[in-house]
Amino acid sequence: MTLKTVMLPMLASVLLSCGNDPLPKPKGMLRLEYPEPEYKKVDVPLPFTFERNELSNEISELKLDGVNDVSGIDITYPTMKGTIYLTYKKVTDDNLVQLLTDAQNLTQKHAIKADEIEGDLYENPSKRVFGMYYEVGGNAASQSQFYVTDSINHFLSGSLYFYAKPNYDSIYPAASYLKNDIKHLMESIEWKE
Known part of the structure; x- marks a missing residue:
């Protein structure tokens, strides 16, 4: 056996085995999938009804202030560790502008941590329901x-909060799912007279 016969296969194997340097795998993210929503009508002891996703727990009502006709409702989603907090207030002759201002200011308080805030106008004249939906992007x-x-x-008025440190990438799947629930809630509101 000659040196050429031995060295040629070794040299070929060394040249062919050299390739790209190995790279570590990127961090994986947990993929969260939720079931298709099934909505049912909720008749709370307040002057409105709406439809809620059956994925949420039963609704708990809290009377906040009997003097000013303010009541609160919590719609909890235990699997997502989140809650939609609803606050109902009676409109009087002189408080509508203040109620609108307070609701808009509450959203703007999240601007410090938010990457963006997008607003969608909602109107349903046949049901006399008018409002605004704000999606807050970022770690708010x-x-x-x-x-x-x-x-x-x-x-x-309503707000969505999660029982976790705000990390938009982690809560995005749940926030996106609940965004649709909130929009459905807004669309299904019916005032009792």
Whole structure:
């Protein structure tokens, strides 16, 4: 056996085995998938009804202030570790502008941590429901804010919060899913007269 016969296969194997340097795998993210929503009508002891996703827990009502006709409702999503907090206030002759201002200011308080805040106008004249939905992007404490009113008697505002440190990448799947639930809630509101 000659040196050429031995060295040629070794040299070929060394040249062919040299390739790209190995790279570590990127961090994987947990893929969260949620079931298709199934909605049912909820009749709370307040002057409105709406539809909620059956994925959420039963609704708990809290009376906040009997003097000013303010009540609160919590819609919890235990599997997502989140809650939609609803606050109902009665509209009087002189408080509608203040209620609208307070709801908009609450959203703007999240601007410090938010990357962006997008607003969507909502109107349903046949049901007398008018409002605004705000999607808050980034590591803000609340990912969604909204309000609806009939401009005469009723004002309902809501906020979505998660029981976790705000990390937008981690909570995005749940926030996106609940965004659709909030929009459905807004669309299904019916005022009781």
